[in-house]
Amino acid sequence: MAEITRKRTGELLRGVFQILSGEPDGLPARDVLKKLESIVPPTTFEKSDYPNRPGVRRFEKIVRFATVSCVKAGWLEKSKGRWILTETGKTAFQTIPDPEKFRREASRLYHAWAETNQEIDRSDEENPEESRTSVSFENANEQAWTEIEEHISKMDPYDFQNKVIPGLLKGMGYHVAYTAPPGADGGVDIVAYPDPLGTKEPTIKISVRRRVQKADVKDLREFLSRIHPGEVGIFISVAGFTSDAERECRSDQRKIRLIDLDKLFDLWVEHYSKIPESSRKLLSIKPVWFLELGNTE
Numbered sequence: 001m002a003e004i005t006r007k008r009t010g011e012l013l014r015g016v017f018q019i020l021s022g023e024p025d026g027l028p029a030r031d032v033l034k035k036l037e038s039i040v041p042p043t044t045f046e047k048s049d050y051p052n053r054p055g056v057r058r059f060e061k062i063v064r065f066a067t068v069s070c071v072k073a074g075w076l077e078k079s080k081g082r083w084i085l086t087e088t089g090k091t092a093f094q095t096i097p098d099p100e101k102f103r104r105e106a107s108r109l110y111h112a113w114a115e116t117n118q119e120i121d122r123s124d125e126e127n128p129e130e131s132r133t134s135v136s137f138e139n140a141n142e143q144a145w146t147e148i149e150e151h152i153s154k155m156d157p158y159d160f161q162n163k164v165i166p167g168l169l170k171g172m173g174y175h176v177a178y179t180a181p182p183g184a185d186g187g188v189d190i191v192a193y194p195d196p197l198g199t200k201e202p203t204i205k206i207s208v209r210r211r212v213q214k215a216d217v218k219d220l221r222e223f224l225s226r227i228h229p230g231e232v233g234i235f236i237s238v239a240g241f242t243s244d245a246e247r248e249c250r251s252d253q254r255k256i257r258l259i260d261l262d263k264l265f266d267l268w269v270e271h272y273s274k275i276p277e278s279s280r281k282l283l284s285i286k287p288v289w290f291l292e293l294g295n296t297e
Contacts, residue, residue, distance in 0.1 A: 003045040006107075009066045010099030013106065015040035016067065017075075017085060017093040025240070026077075026084030029142055033060050064138060066103075073109035080262060081142030140288065148265065151283070152210070152238060158182050159282055161189050161208045165236065167279020168264075171271035174204065187226045202232045202255070209237040220245045220256075227254050236264060 015036045020026060027035075037059075046059040067083070070076040075089030085093075096102045152160065162179040169176055169192050177198055178191040190206040193199075207223045209215055215237040227233040233256045235241075240260040241249075249256050259267075268275070268283060 003043070004062060005100075006103045007100040008043075009062075010101070010103035011040055012036070012063050013066055013070060014093065014097075014099055014102055016063065016083070017089060020076075020083060020085040021090060021093060023085075024243075026079075026082045028081050028146075029064070029078070029083050029138075030081075030146075032083055033063060036063065069103075069106040069110035072113040073106045075106065075109075078138065080145040080265075144288075148283075148285075149261070152261070155282065157210055160210055163279050164282050165206065165208055166190060166192075167275045167282075168268055168271065169204075169206075170279075171273075171275035172267070173274075187223055201230055203230070204232045204234060206234045206236060209235075209239070211237070212239055214240045214242050215245055216242045217244045217248050220248055224252060224254065224256065227256065229254075231255075233257070234259060238264070 016032055018039060019032055019035050042059040046057075046062060048058055050056050050058060050061075067076055067078075070089065071078060073088075073092075075086055075092050077084045077086055092102070092105065096105055155164070166176040166179055169190070174192040174194060175196050175198070176190060176192045180189045187207060188205045189208045192204040192206065194202075194204075205227060209219070215235065219237075220235065220241075223233060223235050231254075233254065235249075235256065236259045238261045241258050246258065249258050269285065272280065272285065
């Protein structure tokens with residue numbers, strides 16, 4: 001459409017990439033869109049609502065749909081409402097400064113992907129006004145993930161540590177032998193075994209952190225000091241881990257697994273049917289199906 005030229009779309013995309021280039025772990029899509037307004041201010045047209053959808057502004061939908069080609073080009077990744085720039089995307093941002101050429105190259109790679117994967121392009125890539133279906137799944141996925149994060153952050157810490165996590169372990173087939181009492185901070189919150197009597201190796205020790213800050217090297221080393229030969233350590237940190245902590249874990253000879261909220265939730269979904277009802281009701285989920293007219297993820 002006349003109001004949204006390739007050049008303008010390229011300006012919006014480069015604004016998104018500028019924001020993400022300084023965020024190695026990516027950002028929630030809602031935060032990217034908010035920051036984008038100050039870098040690439042919306043036009044009068046982009047500020048307006050869709051005629052048949054009062055309260056739904058064009059700007060956010062236009063940007064979301066424009067990023068579809070970047071995902072298929074391998075420049076951008078989307079996971080649970082978070083946008084992350086790939087190394088290929090960083091290179092494209094640095095080497096193609098012209099907005100229109102940037103947009104054209106993303107489109108070229110998108111169509112190459114569609115041809116290779118024998119995808120039928122049912123949407124007009126240059127017409128976001130007609131492409132609401134293409135971003136419906138992304139919007140729903142982002143909203144669902146936001147609600148999950150908020151629910152877990154408001155959950156009673158004791159319920160999370162001593163009911164949700166043990167429930168997941170039981171659903172995975174492990175036997176929980178110990179859970180730390182409220183207020184205890186001995187570094188090991190849960191002990192589990194592969195068998196009911198605890199006679200088989202390995203002993204599994206779990207530390208659970210639900211802090212806002214990422215777990216760092218100091219946190220990891222404190223936990224490692226409690227892991228003995230033949231034992232397995234699982235460090236759960238809802239906020240994730242610093243890059244230094246991840247490197248420390250990879251270099252350590254002991255069997256240590258780092259689990260952030262993304263991985264934790266994936267495990268919860270995978271083993272949900274086997275998790276005890278008493279734990280499931282604390283983090284109850286339900287699948288929702290979408291008609292895939294155009295895959296945006």
